[in-house]
Amino acid sequence: MNRDTRRTRVLLALLLLTSISLITIDYRGGENSPLDGVRSLAAAVFGPVEQVASAIASPVGDAVDKVAGLGSGTDEAARLDRENKSLRRDLRTSELARNRAAELDGLLRLAGAGRYKVVPAQVIAIGPAQTFSWTVTIDAGTRDGVRPDMTVVNGDGLVGRVKTAGPTTATVLLAVDPESSVGVRLEGSMEVGFTTGQGATSDSDLDLRLLDGQSSVARGDRLVSFGSQGDRPYVPGVPIGEVVSVRGTPGSQTRTARVRPYVDFTSLDLVGVVVEAPRTDPRDAVLPPRPTSTPQPTVTVTVTPPPSGG
Amino acid sequence: MPPGRVALAAGLVLVALAGQLTVLARLPLPGATPDLVLLVVVALALSHGPGFGLVTGFAAGLACDLVPPADHAVGRWAFVLTVAGYLAGLAQGETRRSAFVPLFVVAAAATTSVLLFAGLGALMNDTHITWRAVSEILPTAVLYDVALSAFVVPAVLRLADKVEPDPLARR
Numbered sequence: 001m002n003r004d005t006r007r008t009r010v011l012l013a014l015l016l017l018t019s020i021s022l023i024t025i026d027y028r029g030g031e032n033s034p035l036d037g038v039r040s041l042a043a044a045v046f047g048p049v050e051q052v053a054s055a056i057a058s059p060v061g062d063a064v065d066k067v068a069g070l071g072s073g074t075d076e077a078a079r080l081d082r083e084n085k086s087l088r089r090d091l092r093t094s095e096l097a098r099n100r101a102a103e104l105d106g107l108l109r110l111a112g113a114g115r116y117k118v119v120p121a122q123v124i125a126i127g128p129a130q131t132f133s134w135t136v137t138i139d140a141g142t143r144d145g146v147r148p149d150m151t152v153v154n155g156d157g158l159v160g161r162v163k164t165a166g167p168t169t170a171t172v173l174l175a176v177d178p179e180s181s182v183g184v185r186l187e188g189s190m191e192v193g194f195t196t197g198q199g200a201t202s203d204s205d206l207d208l209r210l211l212d213g214q215s216s217v218a219r220g221d222r223l224v225s226f227g228s229q230g231d232r233p234y235v236p237g238v239p240i241g242e243v244v245s246v247r248g249t250p251g252s253q254t255r256t257a258r259v260r261p262y263v264d265f266t267s268l269d270l271v272g273v274v275v276e277a278p279r280t281d282p283r284d285a286v287l288p289p290r291p292t293s294t295p296q297p298t299v300t301v302t303v304t305p306p307p308s309g310g
Numbered sequence: 311m312p313p314g315r316v317a318l319a320a321g322l323v324l325v326a327l328a329g330q331l332t333v334l335a336r337l338p339l340p341g342a343t344p345d346l347v348l349l350v351v352v353a354l355a356l357s358h359g360p361g362f363g364l365v366t367g368f369a370a371g372l373a374c375d376l377v378p379p380a381d382h383a384v385g386r387w388a389f390v391l392t393v394a395g396y397l398a399g400l401a402q403g404e405t406r407r408s409a410f411v412p413l414f415v416v417a418a419a420a421t422t423s424v425l426l427f428a429g430l431g432a433l434m435n436d437t438h439i440t441w442r443a444v445s446e447i448l449p450t451a452v453l454y455d456v457a458l459s460a461f462v463v464p465a466v467l468r469l470a471d472k473v474e475p476d477p478l479a480r481r
Contacts, residue, residue: 126379199440
């Protein structure tokens with residue numbers, strides 16, 4: 001096995017062929033691929049591993065990058081240093097707990113405003129960027145009532161939808177993924193359209209395409225989800241984001257715009273899976289109240305040059 | 311294949327995979343995620359040669375394809391890491407020559423893996439594969455992987471030496 005022999009090359013060809021066959025089978029299978037069984041088995045087995053790894057990793061990773069770099073000198077200094085480290089760790093743990101509490105508050109506010117029944121969950125694993133897709137694993141699964149095609153939210157707005165669900169974990173396809181297509185409605189109107197992810201790592205803005213070429217859309221317009229048929233995969237009324245720029249002129253074939261999502265997809269932590277949709281469309285009730293802008297008097301200062309000479 | 315070597319490889323790949331998904335992917339780095347699994351495969355291939363490299367790559371790739379939150383056709387990472395493991399294994403004897411050899415191998419492996427994965431996706435009309443996405447991922451992937459390999463590759467090589475101390479058994 002040590003050198004590049006004929007046997008090695010045969011093995012290489014064999015394994016590459018196996019990979020290609022797997023890809024073909026899985027790709028052709030589409031939504032009900034014969035490999036889904038293996039996939040859910042892997043989720044059932046590795047999901048708990050991710051839960052444990054994430055539980056170990058989050059405080060440790062935090063502690064490592066914050067405490068790294070502290071020097072040590074004499075015994076006394078070392079003792080103080082240790083004490084310092086442990087105090088800092090305690091402080092950070094309570095900070096972490098405070099952050100969690102704030103996130104949970106936000107989630108509860110959103111769920112209450114929209115009358116969504118949510119199951120809270122923690123993001124435990126994130127798909128590497130080099131797979132080019134935007135997916136995360138959460139620590140709630142079919143045992144918690146999570147099923148595929150359920151809406152996932154957090155305190156700020158729409159996160160995505162459940163793609164697959166294992167017994168204790170589920171995979172969520174984020175709204176920034178190019179495969180995600182979310183039906184949206186402009187606040188206060190019946191203008192509808194779709195947002196899709198751009199698939200770029202550098203900015204997480206969404207592309208908005210409005211169905212009516214005549215629609216008037218402007219910078220600052222806010223979007224909520226329109227709601228899918230049967231509330232799967234998206235329940236109505238979830239805040240999506242704000243229009244930051246508009247392309248195309250009114251009257252052209254399509255009207256497109258860029259939307260800045262409310263959710264920060266780079267730092268997802270606590271999310272909620274909507275396990276029961278509201279009986280009636282909450283319309284725009286979930287959007288936070290618009291900040292009322294009080295007119296500010298503009299002070300103009302005119303500088304007159306001092307009289308020269310004198 | 312000696313059982314110690316297989317156990318070490320399996321353990322390292324699992325730890326790397328868990329670390330990559332739960333810790334490294336969370337880091338607020340622009341562009342790619344440091345690919346710890348690729349580094350482990352490359353390091354084991356450098357230590358044990360192309361045959362072991364390609365088998366390890368296939369197994370590690372299959373794990374990457376199946377473990378949540380993976381959402382692409384099963385077999386894509388398996389294909390990519392099989393190739394990476396084989397190619398890295400060809401440089402087996404060269405690691406003693408210069409400390410820069412592993413860095414070059416890692417850079418080449420990172421480039422190959424990003425391009426092959428994207429290429430396989432493009433063949434299947436994967437909407438995720440765009441020039442913009444590839445041009446953002448590729449340079450950062452190479453940069454992060456080379457930087458991380460300075461720590462990971464020597465550590466894995468030392469571990470492999472510890473598991474099989476007799477140099478004649480390996481080289």
